[in-house]
Amino acid sequence: MAKRRRLPEEMGIFGVLVLVALVMSMLSPEFMTLGNIQVLMLNGTVVAFLALGQTFVLLTGGIDLSVGSNIALTGMLAAISMQLGAPWWLAGIVAVVVGLLVGLFNGAIIHFVKLPPFIVTFSTYGISAAIPQILTGARSVTVADPMFAVFGRGSLYGIPIPVIMLAIAAAVFIVILRQTPSGVHIYAVGGNADASRLAGVNIGRKILMVYAISGICAGIGGVITTSRLMVGYPTAGSGNEQFYSIASAVVGGVSLFGGIGTIVGALLGAILIATVSNGMNVVGVDSFWQPLVIGVIILLGVSLDAMRRRITLAEGLRRLFAPAAAPPPPAPEGAAGPSPSLDSPGVTRGEQHNR
Numbered sequence: 001m002a003k004r005r006r007l008p009e010e011m012g013i014f015g016v017l018v019l020v021a022l023v024m025s026m027l028s029p030e031f032m033t034l035g036n037i038q039v040l041m042l043n044g045t046v047v048a049f050l051a052l053g054q055t056f057v058l059l060t061g062g063i064d065l066s067v068g069s070n071i072a073l074t075g076m077l078a079a080i081s082m083q084l085g086a087p088w089w090l091a092g093i094v095a096v097v098v099g100l101l102v103g104l105f106n107g108a109i110i111h112f113v114k115l116p117p118f119i120v121t122f123s124t125y126g127i128s129a130a131i132p133q134i135l136t137g138a139r140s141v142t143v144a145d146p147m148f149a150v151f152g153r154g155s156l157y158g159i160p161i162p163v164i165m166l167a168i169a170a171a172v173f174i175v176i177l178r179q180t181p182s183g184v185h186i187y188a189v190g191g192n193a194d195a196s197r198l199a200g201v202n203i204g205r206k207i208l209m210v211y212a213i214s215g216i217c218a219g220i221g222g223v224i225t226t227s228r229l230m231v232g233y234p235t236a237g238s239g240n241e242q243f244y245s246i247a248s249a250v251v252g253g254v255s256l257f258g259g260i261g262t263i264v265g266a267l268l269g270a271i272l273i274a275t276v277s278n279g280m281n282v283v284g285v286d287s288f289w290q291p292l293v294i295g296v297i298i299l300l301g302v303s304l305d306a307m308r309r310r311i312t313l314a315e316g317l318r319r320l321f322a323p324a325a326a327p328p329p330p331a332p333e334g335a336a337g338p339s340p341s342l343d344s345p346g347v348t349r350g351e352q353h354n355r
Helices: 011-027 034-059 067-083 088-112 117-136 146-153 161-179 181-191 193-198 203-229 241-251 263-283 287-321 349-354
Strands: none
Touching: 011 263, 034 067, 034 161, 034 181, 034 203, 034 241, 034 263, 067 088, 067 117, 067 203, 067 241, 088 117, 088 146, 088 203, 146 161, 146 203, 161 181, 161 203, 161 263, 181 193, 181 203, 193 203, 241 263, 241 287, 263 287
């Protein structure tokens, strides 16, 4: 009998994305133009990078609220590095390394000091937002090296460089989660940390790993933002980026409670958020409506996630407390029962031979 093929879990969010795109294209013919699609992809890459990093953190049951200010910190340090004479490529590396260090700091405090991720990353959000303003006196820093624009404005065969970078990162992260022991351990930590520890999983190493990945993604987002503007702003990323990253992951099927979700789902969620935001701009909806719509999307995503977990828990409790099946009635006396086999317990080969 042939096995029934299950549809991928991401089909639901993909269907919603297609529906939203069709509605926006009917409301405004400009939505499906090549120029607007390029703008949509460029505007969505930073949030998508943050969503990919946020996915790793959410899979372990944590959360990273520092990614928005990490964009400002890393972007400003890249601009300052070039102002001090560093080449453009080294400035990009500096930004990514600083993002990595911020992520490692978050993971270390969360694991070794045993503080909640919300408190730690919210504190880091304030620290990362203050440092670039202290260094520059809250002034912007112009990027002098025109080659730095390749990260945010360049293209290859008509495809924007940020989109190519995002595709490469997504492919690498998919391999990590699906094909490596670390990916299995990340899901296990989010599903049941105590059981994972008893199974020999190094919890601390995985916590450091996921927050480091989130920091790297934020560093790349800072590079792209500064490269597109060719100016380092001390307040970059202080808008809705971090909340959009969480919304993208949750809407894409990543559970806020850990252990459930995929990179593809988070990526589709980021595209959906970018499509809604871009579509509202094209249609002419006032900008102050956008947080309301995104907030509703977050609420629906979290509600569906909670309902899914509640149904799963209810099924588990029902199976746990279901009455056990009644044992078969004993055979009447004198009735011949099944003859024990050679592998039956308590029957030796000598007894089999005597029989």
